[in-house]
Amino acid sequence: MTELLAFTIVGIVTGSIYAVAASGLVVTYTTSGIFNIAHGAIGMFMAFVYWQVRFDWGWPTPLALAFVLLFAAPLMGAGIERTLARNLGSASLVSRLVVTIGLLLVLMGAALNIWPPQGRRVDGFFSPGGFDLGPVFVTWHQTTTVLVAAAVAIGLRLLMFRTRAGVTMRAVVDHRGLATLAGARPAVSSTLSWALGSSLAALAGILLAPVLQLNVQALTLLVVNAYAAAMVGRLRSVPLTFVGAVVLGLVESYAVGYLPDDGAFTNLRVAIPTLMLFLALLVIPEVRVRAGTTIAARMPRTVTLGRSLLACAALVAVAGAFALAVDEGALTEVASGVALGIVALSLVPLTGWAGQVSLCQMTFAGLGAFGMVRFASDGSAVGLLAAVAIAVPVGALVALPALRLRGLYLALATLAFAVLMDNVFFIRSDVFGNLGAVEAERLRIGGLSFEGDRAYFLLLVTVFGVLAVGLLALRRGSFGRRLSALRDSPVACTMMGLDTTVTKLQVFALSSAIAAVGGALLAGLRQTATAADHTMFNSLPVVLLAVLGGITAVSGALVGGLVLAGFPVLADNVSWLSSLAILGPGLIGITLARRPDGLVLQAADLWAGRERLRAAASGLPERVEELGLTVPFEDSHRAAIDRGLALDA
Amino acid sequence: MRDPAATPPPVLELEGLRAGYGRIEVLGGIDLVVPAGTMVALLGPNGAGKTTTLAAVSGQIRPSAGRVRMGGVDVTGAGADALARAGVCTIPEGRGIFPNLTVDENLLMFTHAGVARSHIQEVAFDHFPRLRERRRLLAGNLSGGEQQMLALVRALATRPALLLLDELSMGLAPMVVEELYAQVAAITATGVAILVVEQFASFVLGVADQVAVMINGEIRAAGRPEEMAGQLHGAYLGGP
Numbered sequence: 052m053t054e055l056l057a058f059t060i061v062g063i064v065t066g067s068i069y070a071v072a073a074s075g076l077v078v079t080y081t082t083s084g085i086f087n088i089a090h091g092a093i094g095m096f097m098a099f100v101y102w103q104v105r106f107d108w109g110w111p112t113p114l115a116l117a118f119v120l121l122f123a124a125p126l127m128g129a130g131i132e133r134t135l136a137r138n139l140g141s142a143s144l145v146s147r148l149v150v151t152i153g154l155l156l157v158l159m160g161a162a163l164n165i166w167p168p169q170g171r172r173v174d175g176f177f178s179p180g181g182f183d184l185g186p187v188f189v190t191w192h193q194t195t196t197v198l199v200a201a202a203v204a205i206g207l208r209l210l211m212f213r214t215r216a217g218v219t220m221r222a223v224v225d226h227r228g229l230a231t232l233a234g235a236r237p238a239v240s241s242t243l244s245w246a247l248g249s250s251l252a253a254l255a256g257i258l259l260a261p262v263l264q265l266n267v268q269a270l271t272l273l274v275v276n277a278y279a280a281a282m283v284g285r286l287r288s289v290p291l292t293f294v295g296a297v298v299l300g301l302v303e304s305y306a307v308g309y310l311p312d313d314g315a316f317t318n319l320r321v322a323i324p325t326l327m328l329f330l331a332l333l334v335i336p337e338v339r340v341r342a343g344t345t346i347a348a349r350m351p352r353t354v355t356l357g358r359s360l361l362a363c364a365a366l367v368a369v370a371g372a373f374a375l376a377v378d379e380g381a382l383t384e385v386a387s388g389v390a391l392g393i394v395a396l397s398l399v400p401l402t403g404w405a406g407q408v409s410l411c412q413m414t415f416a417g418l419g420a421f422g423m424v425r426f427a428s429d430g431s432a433v434g435l436l437a438a439v440a441i442a443v444p445v446g447a448l449v450a451l452p453a454l455r456l457r458g459l460y461l462a463l464a465t466l467a468f469a470v471l472m473d474n475v476f477f478i479r480s481d482v483f484g485n486l487g488a489v490e491a492e493r494l495r496i497g498g499l500s501f502e503g504d505r506a507y508f509l510l511l512v513t514v515f516g517v518l519a520v521g522l523l524a525l526r527r528g529s530f531g532r533r534l535s536a537l538r539d540s541p542v543a544c545t546m547m548g549l550d551t552t553v554t555k556l557q558v559f560a561l562s563s564a565i566a567a568v569g570g571a572l573l574a575g576l577r578q579t580a581t582a583a584d585h586t587m588f589n590s591l592p593v594v595l596l597a598v599l600g601g602i603t604a605v606s607g608a609l610v611g612g613l614v615l616a617g618f619p620v621l622a623d624n625v626s627w628l629s630s631l632a633i634l635g636p637g638l639i640g641i642t643l644a645r646r647p648d649g650l651v652l653q654a655a656d657l658w659a660g661r662e663r664l665r666a667a668a669s670g671l672p673e674r675v676e677e678l679g680l681t682v683p684f685e686d687s688h689r690a691a692i693d694r695g696l697a698l699d700a
Numbered sequence: 701m702r703d704p705a706a707t708p709p710p711v712l713e714l715e716g717l718r719a720g721y722g723r724i725e726v727l728g729g730i731d732l733v734v735p736a737g738t739m740v741a742l743l744g745p746n747g748a749g750k751t752t753t754l755a756a757v758s759g760q761i762r763p764s765a766g767r768v769r770m771g772g773v774d775v776t777g778a779g780a781d782a783l784a785r786a787g788v789c790t791i792p793e794g795r796g797i798f799p800n801l802t803v804d805e806n807l808l809m810f811t812h813a814g815v816a817r818s819h820i821q822e823v824a825f826d827h828f829p830r831l832r833e834r835r836r837l838l839a840g841n842l843s844g845g846e847q848q849m850l851a852l853v854r855a856l857a858t859r860p861a862l863l864l865l866d867e868l869s870m871g872l873a874p875m876v877v878e879e880l881y882a883q884v885a886a887i888t889a890t891g892v893a894i895l896v897v898e899q900f901a902s903f904v905l906g907v908a909d910q911v912a913v914m915i916n917g918e919i920r921a922a923g924r925p926e927e928m929a930g931q932l933h934g935a936y937l938g939g940p
Binding site: 212215218219221222224225226228229230231232233234235236237 | 758760779780781784785790791792796797798799800801805808809810811812813814854
C-alpha cells in the first residue's frame with residue numbers, strides 16, 4: 052500500500068511536468084500551425100540557462116526564475132517566431148518540419164558547445180525539505196511541481212477563454228484572414244503564443260532537471276512525452292492533454308515499480324510514451340480532410356527511361372574515373388556520402404512525391420544493417436533480402452495507425468518509433484552486440500566480391516543509379532501519378548475512389564525497403580554496424596539534407612547524402628569548423644524556411660531560364676482567331692445567361 | 701476640381717488602381733468614387749476582378765499602382781488590420797465569422813475595431829434577437845443566414861465609415877438575402893459609404909445608388925441602377 056502511494060505520487064509529479072510541457076506544445080501548435088519539434092530542446096536549453104544563472108552565478112532563485120521564464124524563454128520563442136516560423140503556415144508539411152528539426156539540432160549543438168558534458172547539479176525547489184503524507188515523504192519540489200501544473204492549467208483556461216488576447220489567438224487559428232479584417236494583428240498573436248509556449252517549455256525543463264539531471268538528449272526527448280500526452284487531446288484540447296500527461300506519468304511510474312527489470316521488460320519504461328502514442332493514434336477518430344488547401348510544390352520534370360538510363364550510366368562512368376583518380380581514404384568518405392544518398396533516396400517517393408514525412412529513416416537503415424549482419428555473416432546477397440524483409444513489415448506496422456490521419460501524425464509517430472527502437476531494440480546485445488557494435492561483411496554476389504574500396508564504391512554508385520532509374524520509372528506510371536495526386540489533394544483522391552491509406556502504405560513500405568538497403572550497404576562500407584549510427588538523432592539530419600538537395604528529385608538525394616557525409620570531413624580537417632559539424636545540418640534546416648525547393652531544382656531553374664529565353668525568340672501565332680476557336684453567339688445563349696444572372700425576374 | 705471647403709471628400713476614392721497576384725495583373729486601372737451615405741454596387745461576371753478590388757481596397761493585397769484615398773487621405777498600401785481599426789469594415793466572401801468560436805466570442809473579436817463589448821452585444825441582440833438565444837453556441841453551428849447576420853453585426857455595431865461587402869448572397873435562400881440587404885440599406889441611411897460586390901445583379905439593383913459593371917479588370921459602365929438594368933447583359937457579354 053505504501054509502495055503504491057509512493058509510486059502514485061511520483062507518477063502524478065512526473066505527469067505534472069509532462070502536462071506543463073504538453074500544454075505549451077498545444078498552445079504553439081494551435082495558434083501558429085507549426086508543430087515545434089524543438090519544444091523539448093527549448094526546455095533543455097533553458098534548463099541549462101537556469102543552471103547557469105542560479106547555480107553557477109549564484110543568483111537568488113526568484114530572480115533566476117524570473118529571468119528565464121519571463122525574459123530569456125519568451126524572447127527566444129518570440130525570436131524564433133519572427134525569424135523562422137512566420138509565413139511557414141502555407142508551406143508544405145516537410146518544409147514546416149525541417150525548420151523546427153533544424154532548430155532542435157542547433158539548440159542541442161549549442162548546448163553541447165556552451166556547456167560541455169560534466170556533472171551539473173540542479174537542486175529542486177526548497178530542497179531537501181518536505182512533509183510526510185502518511186508513510187510517504189513528499190518533497191517540497193514535488194509539491195511545487197503539482198501546484199505549478201495546476202496553476203498553468205487554470206491560467207491557460209482563463210487566458211484562452213476569458214481574455215481578448217486568448218480569444219484572438221483562437222480566432223487566428225480559425226480564420227486568419229478574417230481576424231486581420233476584424234482589426235486583430237495575427238502576427239502579434241503568433242508571437243505571443245510562441246513566447247508562451249517557449250516559457251512553458253522552459254518551466255517544464257527547470258522542473259524536470261532535478262529529476263533527470265542536465266542531460267541534453269534526455270531533456271530534448273521531453274518533446275516525445277509531451278507529444279504523446281498532447282495526442283490524447285488531439286493536439287487541440289488543453290484539458291485532455293493534462294489528463295493524458297498525468298496518465299502517462301502514472302503508467303511510467305507503475306512500470307518502474309511493478310514490472311520486472313530484466314528479460315523482455317528491459318527498458319520498457321522508456322517505450323511507454325511511444326506505446327501510449329500509438330494507442331492514442333489507434334483510437335483517435337479520423338480528422339475531417341481539409342478541402343481546398345493547395346501546396347505550392349515544385350516538381351521536377353519527368354524523365355524518359357532512355358534519359359534516366361543514360362544519366363545512370365554517366366554517373367557510374369564518372370564514379371569509375373573518380374575512383375581511379377583519388378586515394379582510397381578520400382574515396383571512403385565519398386562512398387559513405389553515396390550510401391547516405393541511398394537512405395536519402397528513400398525519402399524522395401515518400402516525402403517528395405507523396406508528401407508524407409518520415410523521421411526514422413536511419414532506424415530502417417539500422418534494421419537493414421541488422422538483417423545484413425545477422426542473416427548473411429558471409430556477406431551474401433541473402434543479407435540484402437533479409438534487410439528488406441525485416442524493414443518492410445516493420446515499416447507497415449509503424450505507419451498503419453498514423454496513415455489514416457494527417458501527415459503530421461505520421462511524421463511524429465515515426466519520430467516516436469525511432470526513439471522506441473533506440474531504447475528497446477538497437478540496445479539489445481543480440482542486435483548489435485554487447486558493445487553496441489558488430490563487424491559487418493561487405494556484399495558478395497555469387498563469385499563477385501566487392502571487398503576492395505574501389506569496387507565497393509562502384510557498387511554503391513551502381514545501386515544508387517539502379518534504384519533511381521527504378522523510382523523514375525515508377526513515377527512515370529500510374530503509381531507515380533497516384534503519389535502526386537495524394538500530395539496535391541487527398542480530398543480529390545478520396546472523391547475519385549482512390550484508397551489513400553493503401554497508397555500511403557505502399558509508398559511507406561517502398562521507402563523503408565530502400566532505406567534498409569542503404570543501411571545494409573552502409574554497414575558493409577564501414578565494415579561495422581553500430582547502434583549509435585541509427586538513432587533518432589541520426590535520422591533528422593538525413594531529412595534536412597535530403598530537403599536541402601531537393602526532396603522531389605532523385606539527384607537531390609545524392610547531393611544531400613554527399614553534403615551530410617562532408618560535415619565530419621570538414622570538421623576533421625579544418626579545426627575552427629569543428630562546431631559547424633554539430634551545428635551545420637541544423638543551420639541548413641532553419642535556412643530552408645526561405646528556399647524549400649532544394650539545390651537541384653534551383654540549379655535546374657537557372658538552366659531553364661536560358662531555355663525560356665531561347666523559346667521566347669521563336670514567337671507565338673500571330674492571330675489567335677485563325678485557330679477557329681470562336682463560336683457564334685445567339686439570343687438563346689443570351690437568355691440563358693440572363694437567367695443565370697437572375698435578371699429575368 | 702473639388703473645393704475642399706465646400707463638400708467633404710468622398711469616403712472612398714480609387715484612382716487608376718492596379719493590383720494582382722504575383723505577376724498576374726487582375727485590375728487594369730480602376731477609378732471609382734463612393735461618397736458617404738451611398739451604396740455602390742460592383743457587378744460583373746466571374747473573374748472580372750470584383751473581389752480583387754475589395755481585397756486591394758481593404759488592404760489584403762498591395763496595389764501595384766494607383767491610389768486609394770479614404771476621406772481624402774491617401775491610404776494606399778496600408779495593412780488590413782490597420783484599416784479595420786481605422787473604420788473600414790470588410791465582410792469577405794463566404795461567411796465572415798469564426799466558426800469555432802462561440803457567438804459571444806465572435807462579438808468579442810469585433811471589439812478590435814475599437815468599440816465597447818457592451819455596445820456590440822446590444823446592437824447584435826437588438827437587430828437579431830435570434831443571436832441572443834444562440835450566444836453560447838459555436839458560430840459554425842448556426843444556420844447560413846444566422847451566420848451572415850452575425851457577420852453583419854460587425855458592420856452595424858462598429859460604426860465603420862466604409863463598409864465593403866463581398867457576395868452576401870452566396871449560398872443563401874433569396875428570402876434571407878433580401879432581409880440582409882434590407883439591413884444593409886438601413887446602414888447606408890446612417891451615412892456609411894458601402895461598396896458591395898454581387899454576382900446576382902437583381903438583389904442589389906433595387907437598393908444600390910450607383911452601379912458599376914466590371915469586365916476583365918476594368919469598369920466598363922457605370923450609372924444609376926435603372927439606367928444600367930437594360931445594358932447589363934450586354935456589358936457582361938461584351939456585346940453591343
